[in-house]
Structure formats: structure tokens, C-alpha cells
Amino acid sequence: MPMTDVSWRRKPARLAVAAAVAGGFACAAAAQAIPPAQLQELGQRADAVKPRMVAWRRDLHQHPELSGQELRTAKIVAAHLRALGMAVKTGVGGTGVVGLLKGGLPGATVVALRADMDALPVKEHTGLPFASTAVGRNFGKESPVMHACGHDGHTAILMGVAEMLAGMRAQLPGTVKFIFQPAEEGRSEHPKHEDDPFGAKAMIADGVLDDPKVDAIYGLHLAPGPATGSVGYRVGPMMAGADGFSIKVTGRQTHGSRPWDGVDPITASAQIINGLNTIVSRQLNITAVPTVVSIGAINGGNRENIIPDTVDMLGTLRTFDNQLRDDAKKRIVHTATAIADASGAKAEVSFSAVSYPPTENPAELSRQAVPVLQAATGGKAVQIPLVSGSEDFSDYQLQLKVPGFFFILGAPPKGRPPAPNHSPLFDFDEDAMPVGAKALAALALDRLLAQPLR
Template sequence: MYRLRSRLALFISLSLLPAFSASAEALSLNDRALAAAEQLSDKAIAWRHDIHQHPELGNQETRTAALVAAHLSSLGMEVETNVGTTGVVAWLKGGKPGPVVALRADMDALPVKEATALPYASNTRQMYLGNEQDVMHACGHDAHVAILMATAEALAGMRESLPGSVKFIFQPAEEGPSDYVYDGERYFGARQLVAEGVLHDPAVDVIFGLHVTAALPTGMIAYRSGPTMASSGDLHIRVRGKQTHGAQPWDGVDPVLASAQIVTALQGVVSRQTDIMQAPAVVSIGTINGGTRHNIIPDEVTMSGTVRTFNDAVQAQVNERIKNTAEHVAAASGATAEVNIVQNYATTVNDPELTAQMLPTLRRAAWNIAETPLVTGSEDFSYYAKEVPGMFFFLGVTPTDNLGKAAPNHSPGFLVDDQALVTGIKAMTTLTTDYLEHVAQSQ
């Protein structure tokens, strides 16, 4: 590690020379990328603090998008704005022919009231589902944007030496749009951008992305080959019965009893009807609502939950069995059940060949890397990786002395250790240069 730091100090001093001087050109692209990452660390931290203080919900990221677009334009890139909704896409054309690498960062925040007491804490409020809500970067997307902005600057500084091109995708609404209406399919964020052709003109060969996590120490990277993050669907069930007096249940149809039986029966979908040797699965009911008075059996009960698997085909099978189970259990009580499963995210699958190829790069970028277990959280990076080979990895942002005690992602107290940003910049920059050079050398 000390030898690496000494080498980086040399690289940084050399990088202070004009971008394409003979001394700078003598360094490898990888070395130049590592040096640039160190040099841009303070800039990235400043960007993150600014974005953190001014968070924006999905499809409302106008200020963030403007900041990103202005920076990319200043680097001389071709920039397209309002992609999908508020997305920003830029193309850096390298000085030599070669493949196209896409790099993605998500820009949206969450309807969470911040409780960190940071000097740059958010006081922002925005409309969410018809109500004004506090907004916070409680998942670290501010770090993703800052890392990719710095990566863009690092790669722009060596564009003439790049054997290929880079497409930068700053994506809105990874967490979902703020004005979302259930309609059977969620069409937002990555899914929308893919449908609108973000991976074409020029066509993308591979894509890389990262996500910060409070579960890992600062600067550590975790990866997994193959299925990595779960697919997910929002489960909604409406059970209809016949209202009657609670003292005379035989005069009606009790949707409360039918709902209780459905909740119990759904646990058998995974434990008894799903081949979990293919992929793990989870079916959970999170809400159940019905009735207005203690002595009235209501007309209907509604419930909602989540469905998660690590295989899209298994997800489809589980969805169908949920529907079949709910409808038949309700019918046995004389009630009816309407089942609606809104598909949110596909399974995030890291291309095994690409992952194996890029592991040496991650080892150079981080002080430590490890294989992550399956993650039951979901990510719409999955939609990019369904179209082209992709690699998605996790970056630790928690100081070692706070590990295990830090507030998790999506919580009001979630914190990002700024010192992690430089590792993210190194990883994204060197993944790009190493992949481009690998392809160039193999031709």
C-alpha cells in the first residue's frame, strides 16, 4: 500500500503537467486514471455536498441535471438533456477507434426527512404522491453523481489516448417517479431510457455501475458474478366479500377471514410450490387494511406486499402462483380476490465473463475487495444489463470504527464517508480504460 501511495504521488505530480505532454503520455492509461482520481477527489466531495443539500425526487431532478449537463459541456462532450424525463447523456469520443463503454449514475433522492445534523443537510421539500414531503439523499445517489462527474473529467483529460468511446448516463428515477400510478407495469428510470434507445447511437458494448452501501467499510468494493440483486414486484390484493353485522356473520361474506387465510396460504407459494434450487424467493405482505367499526364485517379488505426472486422466470412463476392461491382461497370463503403484481425491477445479473475480466481492475482500485452474497434489494441497472453485458458493484462508505452501527441506506441517518469517493472514481475510470485497452490489444 505504501509503495502504491508513493507511485500515486509521482503520478499526481506528473498529471499537473499539460494534459497531453510527453511526460503524461509516458504513463499508461491505468496509471493516468488513478492519478486523475486522486487529483479530482476534492472536487467530487464538493459536488456531493452541493447535491446532497439540494436533493430531488424521481423525474424532478432538474437542478441536478443542469449541474451535470453544464459540467459535461465544459469538458467538450456532446450532451443530451431531458432524456426520458430529466436524464442527461453525454458521449466522449476517444482519439482512437474502439468499443463504447457506458457508465451510469442515478440522480434521484427519497421522501425521507434527514436526521444527520450535517452542515450540508437537506431542508428540501417536494411533492410526492400528492403531498409535500421532506426529501433526502438517503441512498447515496449524490455520491454516485459526484463520482461519475469526476470520472467524466478524468477520462476527458485523456480522450486522445482512449481506444474507444465512453457514454455517460445520468439517470432519473431509479427509486421510481414521485407521481407514480399503479398500472401493471412501472415505466421509469432505466427501463424508460433503454426503451428510448439510450444504449444506441452509438451502440454500447458494456456498461458499468456502482452503489454505495453502509454495510461495507470505506473504500472497500464488493462484487458478485451472475445474479446479484433481486427482481421485485409490488403485490396488491383486494378481497371482496359482503358486509354484514359482526353478530350475524352468516348473513354476509367475511373478507377479513378470507384475507387472513390468504396471508397464511401465500407462505406456501415459496416453501411448497417454488423450486428454490433455481433461485431464492421471498413473498411478504406488508400492509392489510379493512373495516370501519369493531362490530361490522366490511365489504372488502386490501393488502400489499413485495415479491422478490433472483431469476426472472422464477418471478413469473411465483406471480402466477400468488394469483392462483389468492383467488382460490377467497373463493373457498365465498369471497373474490383481485391480484395485481406491478413489476418494478428485473434481476440484476452481472455478466460472468466481464466480471472475471475486470476483477484485477477492481483489485487495483480498492484497498480490499470481496464477493458479496445475494442482495434482496433491487436495482433498475438490471434493465441495462439485460441488453448489454454489465457489471454492477458495491462501494463501502462507513468508517471502520462505525461499521455495524451506521444507519443503513434509506434511513434518515444515512451517512457517506467522503473518503470513499476517490475509490469510486478510481474504479469507474480504470474499468473504462482497462476494458478499452483489453479490446484494443486483443484485435
């Protein structure tokens, strides 16, 4: 494969422009369309619904459900939305729930707000009085289950937003669509067909962005930072895209004392791993766009004196740019197959259906959203570094006619060191929940009141 830096020369300028635009938004006076009186009302309603959000969150935390199995959670959400007088659809994208709130004022704009509902196959070690002791079936095996990524909080926050905006129905010129999504974390069981969609892709395939057509979509994610009361954002690339891949290296089995009589796939695999590391360190301009290639599993052989036929590896690619993503995938294939061939082995590379494009906040929608976040948080919307984790909210953003804006809700836990998402020690400060609810509700109301995006 030819090696060239030409495709990367524009990237530093692109990220610099995004940073400059973000800085301009952060410094701009609050230019939101939502009147101060309504913003104040949203704050009052968020504070009023906080006890219910906390109760919902703790109940969901004690009863977590793995991806695609969110039956109890979906039932609770659907009952709440129906009680608020919304039209509700269930079974969307599997176990997803969609509620439609039609405002009392004339308006054609449709705004969507999204929360994810699934938990992870993690054994909880927080010691919280409402800690999970649940178990579930994860790819056919019994596993402990925990809300280790804050989705219990996301669901409870959006339930709170639904209650807030339903109470202001008479003031809404348009429609708000509440999307409660399953399977953001991936799958918990093998699909009937490898290319069957899940998570956001499955909801999109079931028409969640249509009937009525969504004009803009917003979402948030709880994290150990920034400080409680603050939200974090970026304009342009924000969270990495993720592509899982597998590499099967095939050699020829032989006795460990006579490696020359066979082809050693273990040695070839070791060389492939070293070669993959050079994609990031030597082939891509990572000063422009960060990239990570990691091998997370390697399996081969069953005896110390037998060189096996095959070795299997699993890895992930993380990128912040779709052009770089495509190029890096080609380099992974080329590197693995060429190194294996040089050893007399064969390498087969396949990329998983579990993939997420980069999460990118478009400038047009950010121009509207950032001042609203500043107003809703009392000036505590801050720019954050690139996030190497991934989110399938990006699949909604890929629908070019449906711009989406995603932000981070800071919530480091009280009285204990912050733990990263997916840790068995993960927890968050519940005082952040009304902040997130007010921010989401304000973004929705402002979008309904504002002029169409230019």
C-alpha cells in the same frame, strides 16, 4: 396448479458454478488490458478530483429531488459535462442527462457508465451540517426529501469520472457514454398511463443504448459494507428482482354481530397472508435460490362493528432468477384466488408496473471486470452475499447485446454506526468516492483497450 421440484434441480449447481467462477476471478492475477502507468494516472486523477466530488455530493445532498423531478441536478450535471467539451443530451427518459466523450485514438468500442440521481421521500435525521431540509411533492402530497440511498454520491462520483477521463481524452481508443439516470427509485407522481416507462426503462426507450450503440455498461452502488476502500461483487445473480403486487379481496358487508349474513374479506385476507408465506416456506426450494414474499400494507373497514365489503393489500416479491420469478408470480395468484374462493370471497391480483428483474453479472464481462477491480483497489475487491435489494440497472443488462457489470462500493460512515440504505440515518464515508471513481474509470478504459468479448 401442479407442484413440482423439477424446475429447481439445476439451480444449486448454477449458483455453485457462479461462486466457483467468481472465486477463480478473485484469485487470478490482474489480467487487465490497462497498463500500470495509466492505472496509476487514474488514481492520481481520482485523488485530485476528490474535493470537487465531495463538494458536488454535499450540494446535491442539501438539494435532493424526488424521482422524475431531478431538474436542478440534471442542470448541474449537464453544465459540468458541457464544460468538459462533451456532446450532451438532456431530457432523456424524462430528466436524464447523457454525455458523450469521444477519445483521441481510433477505436469503435463504446462503453457506458451509469449513475442514478433521484432521492427518496424520507425525513433526514443524520444531523450532518449539509443535511437536507427539502420538501417535495410525492404523489400529490408534500413530503420531506432525502438522499437516503447514496444517489448523491453516485452522481458526484460519475461527474468525477467524467472529469478524469476527459483529461485523458488523447489516450482513449473509443467512446465513453455517461448516463445520469432519473427515477431509479420508482415514481413520485401518477403516470398518465400505467404502463408508461420510467427510470432505466424510459432511458432505454429513448435510445440511450444506441447512437452510438453501447458495447458494455458499468455501474456501482454505495453501501454500508464492505469496508471503505473495498468493492463487492458477484458473478451471476447479485441483486434481487422486485415485483410489487396488489390483492383486492371482495366479500359482502354485514354487521359485526352476524358474520354469517355476509362474507368476511378480513378473515379471508388473513388466510391469504398465511398462504402466501407458505409459497416460500413450503413450495419453493429456497436452499437453491432465495425468495421473499412480503405484505407491506393491508387496509379494510372503518368501524369495529362492521364487516366491510373489501380489503386491499400491497406486497412485494423478491427473487434472484427469472424462471423462479415467473413461477412465484403464478403461485401468488393461485394461492390468493383459491383461498378467497374457499371463503366465498373473490381475490383479484395485479402486479405493478414498478418491477425490476434480478441484477446478474454475466461471466464474460466479469472475467474482464474482476481483475480490473482488484488492480484498481489494490486487491480489495471481495465477493459478497446475495443482496435482497433491487436495482433497475438490471434493465440495461436485459438488453442481450449490451452486457452490464454492477458492483458495490463499500463506504461505512466514520464515527457513527452504519445505517441501511433508505434509513433516515443513512450516510457514507466520502473517502470511498475516489475509490469508486478510479474503479469505474479503470473499467471503462480497460474495456476500450481490451479485445472484444468472446
